[in-house]
Amino acid sequence: MNNFDDFVGQQRNIFLLKVLVSNCLKNSLPLKHTLISGPPGTGKTFLIRLIAQNLERPLIRLQGNNLQRVDDINSILMNIKENSIIFIDEIHAINPNIEELLYSAMDEKMYSLFLGQGSNSKIINLELPPFSMLAATTKITQMSKPLVSRFSLKIYFDNYKDDEIRDILTNKINVLKCSFTKKAIDILATISKNNPRIAINTLEKMVEFANYYNIEKVGKQELKKFLEKACIYKYGLCAEDINYLKVLKNYRQSEGIGIQSLSTILNYERSHIEEIIEPFLLKKKLVLLSKRGRVITTEALKYLDDYSLN
Ligand SMILES: Nc1ncnc2c1ncn2[C@@H]1O[C@H](COP(=O)(O)OP(=O)(O)OP(=O)(O)O)[C@@H](O)[C@H]1O
Numbered sequence: 001m002n003n004f005d006d007f008v009g010q011q012r013n014i015f016l017l018k019v020l021v022s023n024c025l026k027n028s029l030p031l032k033h034t035l036i037s038g039p040p041g042t043g044k045t046f047l048i049r050l051i052a053q054n055l056e057r058p059l060i061r062l063q064g065n066n067l068q069r070v071d072d073i074n075s076i077l078m079n080i081k082e083n084s085i086i087f088i089d090e091i092h093a094i095n096p097n098i099e100e101l102l103y104s105a106m107d108e109k110m111y112s113l114f115l116g117q118g119s120n121s122k123i124i125n126l127e128l129p130p131f132s133m134l135a136a137t138t139k140i141t142q143m144s145k146p147l148v149s150r151f152s153l154k155i156y157f158d159n160y161k162d163d164e165i166r167d168i169l170t171n172k173i174n175v176l177k178c179s180f181t182k183k184a185i186d187i188l189a190t191i192s193k194n195n196p197r198i199a200i201n202t203l204e205k206m207v208e209f210a211n212y213y214n215i216e217k218v219g220k221q222e223l224k225k226f227l228e229k230a231c232i233y234k235y236g237l238c239a240e241d242i243n244y245l246k247v248l249k250n251y252r253q254s255e256g257i258g259i260q261s262l263s264t265i266l267n268y269e270r271s272h273i274e275e276i277i278e279p280f281l282l283k284k285k286l287v288l289l290s291k292r293g294r295v296i297t298t299e300a301l302k303y304l305d306d307y308s309l310n
């Protein structure tokens, strides 16, 4: 079992959660409804699992896009036990009809159950036991304000600092019982796009590579060889990032390119470009958004001249 100290970063929120969880346990109360938002792979599910484990209470896990009809939520709310935890992942994707039913459930622990249809229909108001609603979202701006306001504790994650990624990697290396030099860990941290999931995924692949080649301790040279084979370049950019930048470079003369044209040229969904490729490139200032479209920066042109790892 993990404990809160296994969670790297977010110290203020982790401290607050420790206090709240301890009070809930002492007084046998539910945790305040809590919403965690942030980019993919930044630890939302991990933190919710930690909360549930520390509360030692059952977790009912639901996926927002599966909550589309009233029936999808009826049986869950009717069967919750005192202090149960309901975890809705990607809560922005629930249907607005269900959202309205959740308001009174979360506010007053009242739930209106609709039975039958047409003239034979009736409403039964049920009183629910105390429960906690924990939710995660990568798209908080797509949630309605009334729904967001029902969560009394809101935690926002952003990308991690290099030293936090280094700590996550070091902890994982200890769990996996493998051996890396400090330099290799530093390089891994710089190519993880400041994202824990990317850091751990790359580390795990490197460990497989090391096992295959009987490498006992991974140093800079071994890591560089692996990253070359895995097509991971400076700053952690991969082949699709490089392709994206090369297309922008070719369109430099016309001063920017629109998202639709980019999507056609690269053959990627618009959402993949906007949600997966661009956020990190924008953060690194390798691309700019202008009225005319996406524009490559001088930094990116320099980057394209040499993106090998030093
Ligand atoms: N702060 C952290 N400390 C230690 N490990 C972390 C941290 N954040 C994330 N991780 C690890 O990174 C991986 C990805 O985290 P997780 O699945 O919780 O992300 P997520 O925010 O729920 O992503 P998604 O939005 O895609 O569901 C997990 O293996 C998790 O244990």
Ligand SMILES: [Mg+2]
Residues within 6 Å of the ligand: 044, 045, 046, 089, 136
């Ligand atoms: Mg998750």
